[in-house]
Amino acid sequence: MSVPILRHGNVLVASIQVAQTDDELLQLSDRLTDMIGKTRARGVVIDVTALDVLDSFATRTLRGIAYGSRLRGARTVVVGIQPDVAFAMVQLGLDLGAVSTALDLDDAVAELDRPAKEAGSR
Amino acid sequence: MNDPQRIPITRDADIVMARQAGRALAAQLGFKGSDLALIATAISEIARNIVVYAQRGEIDLSVAEEGDRRGIAVVGRDQGPGIPNVEQAMRDGFSTGGSLGLGLPGARRLMDDFEIESQVGIGTIVRMRKWIPR
Numbered sequence: 236m237s238v239p240i241l242r243h244g245n246v247l248v249a250s251i252q253v254a255q256t257d258d259e260l261l262q263l264s265d266r267l268t269d270m271i272g273k274t275r276a277r278g279v280v281i282d283v284t285a286l287d288v289l290d291s292f293a294t295r296t297l298r299g300i301a302y303g304s305r306l307r308g309a310r311t312v313v314v315g316i317q318p319d320v321a322f323a324m325v326q327l328g329l330d331l332g333a334v335s336t337a338l339d340l341d342d343a344v345a346e347l348d349r350p351a352k353e354a355g356s357r
Numbered sequence: 358m359n360d361p362q363r364i365p366i367t368r369d370a371d372i373v374m375a376r377q378a379g380r381a382l383a384a385q386l387g388f389k390g391s392d393l394a395l396i397a398t399a400i401s402e403i404a405r406n407i408v409v410y411a412q413r414g415e416i417d418l419s420v421a422e423e424g425d426r427r428g429i430a431v432v433g434r435d436q437g438p439g440i441p442n443v444e445q446a447m448r449d450g451f452s453t454g455g456s457l458g459l460g461l462p463g464a465r466r467l468m469d470d471f472e473i474e475s476q477v478g479i480g481t482i483v484r485m486r487k488w489i490p491r
Binding site: 254255257258287289317318322324327329 | 369370372373376377380390391393395397401402405456460466
């Protein structure tokens with residue numbers, strides 16, 4: 236099932252509801268990059284609350300989305316990483332790199348509203 | 358010993374299926390939240406290695422028993438090209454497949470026991486176990 240991408244002002248919100256295959260994650264990445272251009276979005280929020288695993292591929296893809304978005308003029312915030320998932324990511328040695336994270340959608344939107352200069356680089 | 362549950366791995370959707378089956382078996386055995394995430398993630402990593410490097414293989418899931426310990430046993434098997442240098446492949450950040458290079462070493466950190474056997478031209482077997490905390 237492809238992930239719905241909603242537009243909220245100048246922010247795109249992709250809420251992942253079911254486990255994604257590698258191909259589906261790559262499609263999400265392509266669609267987001269495409270939509271940033273079409274909608275001139277300044278921010279992307281990816282909600283992973285429903286995911287019970289973020290493995291090395293998913294993490295690499297999220298990093299790719301964030302870098303790709305930044306090159307297109309938008310910032311990315313990943314929200315809703317579950318505590319157990321975060322623990323597994325740390326054990327695996329994964330690091331989200333420059334991807335910003337937030338606990339929920341409100342925090343994510345607040346993060347995107349901050350001027351880029353003062354926004355955390357993480 | 359119980360019969361293993363076998364999940365054929367031939368495409369990326371099978372990676373999701375394998376980790377969900379592993380998580381379900383682990384939950385049934387009594388593993389709790391963070392261990393479930395660790396087990397599912399480790400299965401995801403070794404299943405992806407099968408798809409990326411060998412194209413096809415299988416994951417066997419079963420109950421592990423040793424003395425009075427119980428846990429989950431996961432075996433990933435493929436008849437792929439094999440790994441010429443296992444020691445190197447077990448090092449963080451080493452990858453020939455364009456990935457982060459955390460799959461095998463990461464899976465080893467997530468599980469309690471981890472063994473890998475690989476022969477060039479024959480294939481690779483990864484055996485992992487995690488024990489239920491007492």
